[in-house]
Amino acid sequence: MTSLPRLLLPFCTGFALAPLPVAFAESTPPPLKTEHFDHDPGWEGFNNHLAPKKSATVKQDFGYSPTHFAGRAPGEMGGAIQRATQPASYAATLAPAKSLESKLSASGTFVISGVQGGGGVFFGFFNAHQPGGSGRPIGSLGMDFDFEAKGGRLALRMITDGNKSCGTFITPYLPGKFRPTPLKLDGTRYHWTLEYDPQGAGGNGRFTFTIGSDTHKTEEYGPLPEASEKEARARFPFTTTFTVDVPPELRKEGATFDRFGMCNTTKSGGTAKMFFDDLQFNGQAEDFSKDPGWTGAGNRVTYEDREQAGAHDFGYLPTQLAGGAPGEIGGLMWRSPYAYYADRVGPLSLHDRLEARGRVVLAVGAPDSGMLLGWFNSAVKKTDDHDPLGGRNFIGVTIGGPTRIGHYFLPICGTVAGGRAVPKSGPVLKQGQVYDWSLVFDPVTNDGHGQLRVTLGSESAILDLRPGQKPEDVVFDRFGLFGIGTGGGQVKIYLDDLSYSAARP
Numbered sequence: 001m002t003s004l005p006r007l008l009l010p011f012c013t014g015f016a017l018a019p020l021p022v023a024f025a026e027s028t029p030p031p032l033k034t035e036h037f038d039h040d041p042g043w044e045g046f047n048n049h050l051a052p053k054k055s056a057t058v059k060q061d062f063g064y065s066p067t068h069f070a071g072r073a074p075g076e077m078g079g080a081i082q083r084a085t086q087p088a089s090y091a092a093t094l095a096p097a098k099s100l101e102s103k104l105s106a107s108g109t110f111v112i113s114g115v116q117g118g119g120g121v122f123f124g125f126f127n128a129h130q131p132g133g134s135g136r137p138i139g140s141l142g143m144d145f146d147f148e149a150k151g152g153r154l155a156l157r158m159i160t161d162g163n164k165s166c167g168t169f170i171t172p173y174l175p176g177k178f179r180p181t182p183l184k185l186d187g188t189r190y191h192w193t194l195e196y197d198p199q200g201a202g203g204n205g206r207f208t209f210t211i212g213s214d215t216h217k218t219e220e221y222g223p224l225p226e227a228s229e230k231e232a233r234a235r236f237p238f239t240t241t242f243t244v245d246v247p248p249e250l251r252k253e254g255a256t257f258d259r260f261g262m263c264n265t266t267k268s269g270g271t272a273k274m275f276f277d278d279l280q281f282n283g284q285a286e287d288f289s290k291d292p293g294w295t296g297a298g299n300r301v302t303y304e305d306r307e308q309a310g311a312h313d314f315g316y317l318p319t320q321l322a323g324g325a326p327g328e329i330g331g332l333m334w335r336s337p338y339a340y341y342a343d344r345v346g347p348l349s350l351h352d353r354l355e356a357r358g359r360v361v362l363a364v365g366a367p368d369s370g371m372l373l374g375w376f377n378s379a380v381k382k383t384d385d386h387d388p389l390g391g392r393n394f395i396g397v398t399i400g401g402p403t404r405i406g407h408y409f410l411p412i413c414g415t416v417a418g419g420r421a422v423p424k425s426g427p428v429l430k431q432g433q434v435y436d437w438s439l440v441f442d443p444v445t446n447d448g449h450g451q452l453r454v455t456l457g458s459e460s461a462i463l464d465l466r467p468g469q470k471p472e473d474v475v476f477d478r479f480g481l482f483g484i485g486t487g488g489g490q491v492k493i494y495l496d497d498l499s500y501s502a503a504r505p
Helices: 022-027 226-233 248-253
Strands: 032-035 044-046 057-065 076-082 089-099 104-116 120-126 140-148 151-159 165-169 189-197 206-212 241-245 256-264 271-281 284-286 295-297 300-304 313-317 328-334 339-348 354-365 370-376 394-400 407-415 419-421 434-442 451-456 459-464 474-483 490-501
Touching: 032 339, 057 089, 057 271, 076 256, 089 120, 104 120, 104 140, 120 271, 140 189, 140 271, 151 206, 151 241, 165 241, 256 271, 313 339, 328 474, 339 370, 339 490, 354 370, 354 394, 354 407, 370 407, 370 490, 394 434, 394 490, 407 434, 407 451, 407 459, 474 490
Parallel strands: none
Antiparallel strands: 032 490, 044 339, 057 076, 057 300, 076 271, 089 256, 089 295, 104 189, 104 271, 120 140, 120 256, 140 151, 151 165, 189 206, 206 241, 271 284, 313 328, 328 490, 339 474, 354 434, 354 490, 370 394, 370 474, 394 407, 407 419, 434 451, 451 459
């Protein structure tokens, strides 16, 4: 079975029922059913509307402060900033807005004085218009802080207007192996610089970052495996200068920055108390000796956050985000727990020609998020904590991908007997853009093994099934959208004007 990134491994949901006679299935394609969702279609939902397991009160309290933690004299910016779905920020307005064609520079100091639970903060250049729930700010260049009870991590990232990213970890990070939190929460003062040169890296752009501290110059991790020791030496505090070349495709996509300052990362979480001072950005200096009158948005509020991990809220909606007349399906989806909203179809099998088409818009796509759309069997509803994708058959589209890409729109097929298959690359959904899409599974092409073609706008991706991936006993009885996986962020996605292979005459 091909090894694939976890986010791209949604599995097929199936059940071993007696298949239709192969000759009948292959010679008589099932009819298409069309739904415009001008009224509630009465589709079946499972776990698709879940209340949060516990209420979460968000209290944002940051901005200008007369205190003296991070700088040389009284006056600074910061306070208590909580990771939450709703964006919150305090920043200087950049007029005119900057882009990846602009030369950018910034420097300053920061102090972390405490953390309650897992917190997340961004500081740097960003765009004021954020959808909420996207995790890191879209259209941004700067420092991403991630906190645990004993300390903090830091990464430097540039995220385009299309939510593709590049960057580097400043503190050590080996996924699943070595993820220390060396940034101190005891008031240690750090100083930093950030430079972006649009002519660097052969004209693609390059950003350079430095970080240091007068008191934090070394870190004792104890005995480490060779790979972890190498990672530690390549990151702060042992290494203090970092350079990232912007990939050509990200430079072409671009990013727009109309703010410079701090904002929360938009996924429900904890609170960090941070302060910044002695700032310089694009030739301007701010020491906060007095209130600079920067723009605050949601930075002094208290409210209940209901968009917590696992609290699905999707199904029929009277909205029209995907275009057309009012009425569509979709909403808020997480990778787990297993949930679906789907029409009763079939019985259908992998010996049927299967087709679907419609319109789709991805309103929010956070890092490490994803969902699926297609045909599956409703009988299998339990998941295995060790392999949540196991024991299922499915064919359709997977929406997700690595953070540096955004959200692929790819064909996928998985069977209990034949394993999973999905292309490594293909069309990518840009947040907020409405697309026409289509899907066709031809069971007789590719030497009879079957082929799946998915089209998004003007781009397509093809999946040729391997021998053995079209078992006789796979039966599908539902068509719709579902989420299955572990961890990750949220997706807000909407679909309309669907046509899909459904019940036989």
